[in-house]
Amino acid sequence: MDASGRSDTQQWVLDAVERYELPLLRFAARLMRDEHAARDVVQHVFLSLCGQSLGSLQDRLNQWLFAVCRNKALDMLRQRENTTMLREAEFPEAAAREGDPAATAERADLYRSLYRLVEQLPLPQREAVALWSEGFSYREIAEIGGTNEGNVRVVVHRALKHLREHPAARQLLGDDRGSRAAAIRPVCENRFSK
């Protein structure tokens, strides 16, 4: 218990909120493509958490949260399959923090495009990429999604392969490689050809 008389059984839930709210929200928003719905999902996750005991989750808390989050999000997606989304996700204007303003603005633009692409991936790919972005390993992603690691391997690969083709990704990769940018494309295309 802390000074306010809150018992440990509750503090850990509040700690979990502080620590996992935004990662879960990002993940849910990726799946749902709708921030409001994502917030509902996240609320559901933490309210469910209130009914759990820490002992039963212990070191699996992270995965438990994401699994509950995923299931709820998919439920809701199923329910509202036919709804048209009128809102587009908004990026914060100052996405990048350093460097010269023009370059960072351009980079923010590229990230924005890349993010939109991620949002347009098929659901399984979107899910896998979102979880990977939150720091989960393939094995954990498989557990959360109720599938096997081999499958995750292929799904993530397909997602990246798809993203790679996009000009925004090309340009980002070009930035990294400086003058070699122009050489990348043919190399990739011929990569496995004999």
Next chain:
Amino acid sequence: MNSNHQDGEQMHHAERDEFTTAREAEEARLTAYALGQLDAREQAEIEAVLAGSESARQFVAETAALAGHVREACRQGPGLAPSVALREAVQYQLQSKEVRNMSDTNLPTPVVGKRSWGAVAAKVAVAACLLAAVVAMLMPAGQMAREAARRSSAKTGEAAEKTMAVEHRSFERAEKTEAKQDFDGAPAFAPESTRKTTVANNLSQSGLAYPLLREPIPMESGRRPDSLELGKESPALDTEEYDSIRDNRFLTTAKQPLSTFSIDVDTASYSNVRRFLREGRLPPRDAVRIEEMVNYFRYDYSPPTGNVPFAVDMEVAQCPWRPENRLLRIGVKGREIDRAERGPSNLVFLIDVSGSMADRDKLPLVVEVMKRLVDQLTEDDRVAIVTYADGTALRLPSARGNEKERIKGVLDSLNAGGCTNGGAGIQLAYQQAEEHFVKKGVNRVILCTDGDLNVGVTRDDDLVRLIQQKAKSGVFLSVLGFGTGNLKDGKLEKIADKGNGVYAYIDSLREGQRVLVEQMTGSLITIAKDVKLQVEFNPAAVAAYRLVGYENRVMANRDFHDDRKDAGEIGAGHTVTALYEIVPAGAKHVGDDGETPLKYQRVPQENLTEHAKSGEMLTLRVRYKEPEEDESRLLEFTAKDSDSRFGKASADFRFAAAVAAFGMILRESPHRGRVTLAAVEEFTAGALGKDANGDRAEFVGMVRAARNLMPGR
């Protein structure tokens, strides 16, 4: 890279998606390597491959870089801030659990609630600079605790409520003073509230494009815009007007067995209430019309079979806000008409382009909504556009529905400016509609305005008369209200009502789409007019009853059979729901009208007919006219009380009851019993049904938003 795969590897991935080719599997393995996902054995294998292949090395490097960018892009994503509402919900959940667990100990729960909330709020402030916390930090510690307590008093469990009762009461007094005396009169925390309002507006402008429905700004709790407002949104005086509503009272069956009202398919009140809650304010009480809130939602009533325009579905179960009472739900479902089946539409848009319409949520929204409607029109449909401001202009003489580009061109050229003078405009609009009148189709003038209708021709009465007269000739009027700050709610509802039309409030493109496009058949095709409902309660089963909502629609009993008396219309596919709270016969407490017991007469129980013993609770009579007819028809239905508990009632029943209870709380209805917003949210559990549009889920979000604004409710 060479592609001679070893069998062992193939086995390793045996469970993989059957469409995976061997090459893809190999590529995927490289990707996994780039992302650091392989075990030591496979890692070693890949490294051996990489050593011999420049292209594979490059692929891995590029994949790793790309993955880094993707991760970064995902993490930056749209700006997502921590949610105060979430923390409150979790706090509430934990505390109610704690109160249950500790009911026999003497732990000072209220203190827990206050301090912990403050602590959380402080953390939130750091993370997101949410204004509630900012304000809290600007305050002395004691005051901060009080603020926090005030916000969370609703959520700290029963024990907390008692302890804080004194504080809470003094706040309520303050609130009332404020409402009466307007801004200057507001006591102590007025400066904070000013600051909060401003910050809130900044936030809603700079933050997400969409106001955060599920994340209302915990502004001055319980503040209602009854009084003048000094907000950024409404720099001038707020001139919204609402007709006052007095909740229907309980009536005793012995004295008044009949209850008569006109149906109402309007939904404007709900979207208007939603607008207020999104802005972090409570709606004025009189802006809350319960029947319009209940009727906003679709219910899964069965459509009629046979030759009648609508079906009636009744259900009786326990009343959730007063469990000793019963609740009757009357559901009316209009016949569905396929898009293919409907006749052509002849629409005239009468658009207010006065200066006040320039706001983003007014004329530009009108234009967007109309473009979507235009997309749905066919060659047989017609559209005309009349605008009014200083003068009246026929911007688009009636055009065919397939001239989409031309119509949209006119829409794009509309801009706001000038004063309102809608008089001649409305006549010009009717003239257009009459010239292109389609038989067996929809002939309708659709008025789009933010409220000002300084109709040169007329005073209100004359305007209403004009509209009524045109409605008789078959051209109906619908009203779409837009924007904030100037809405003449009561007046718009009235003229739509007289014009046999629908009044809807459009607060977003989504709502516009819902009203005009998705429900085009419902909004536009009237399948029965002058629909009146009359319930006769059986005194053997019902001691007293109260119609929930429909205050503006109650009719004299004798008008039920009078075909000259105008009543509401029902459109294709529409559902209309009405609720009666019922005090069962034999209950000790009959209603709350505090009537004096009579000295000279007894309740005439001995005069009951045979039917009274049938076990029926009530008989519902419905009168309606076919759209083209002047003589009404009569339908009759009966209902029994199945004695079911609230939890056993249908999802639609529970949801409608939840919406009604929410409305009663927002209205501060004297009949709301002890129902709380938390309870309302519980009523909706498992009652969302299919909810194809997410409307019901959104309602739950509104309830949560209201909980932040109404501590203790």
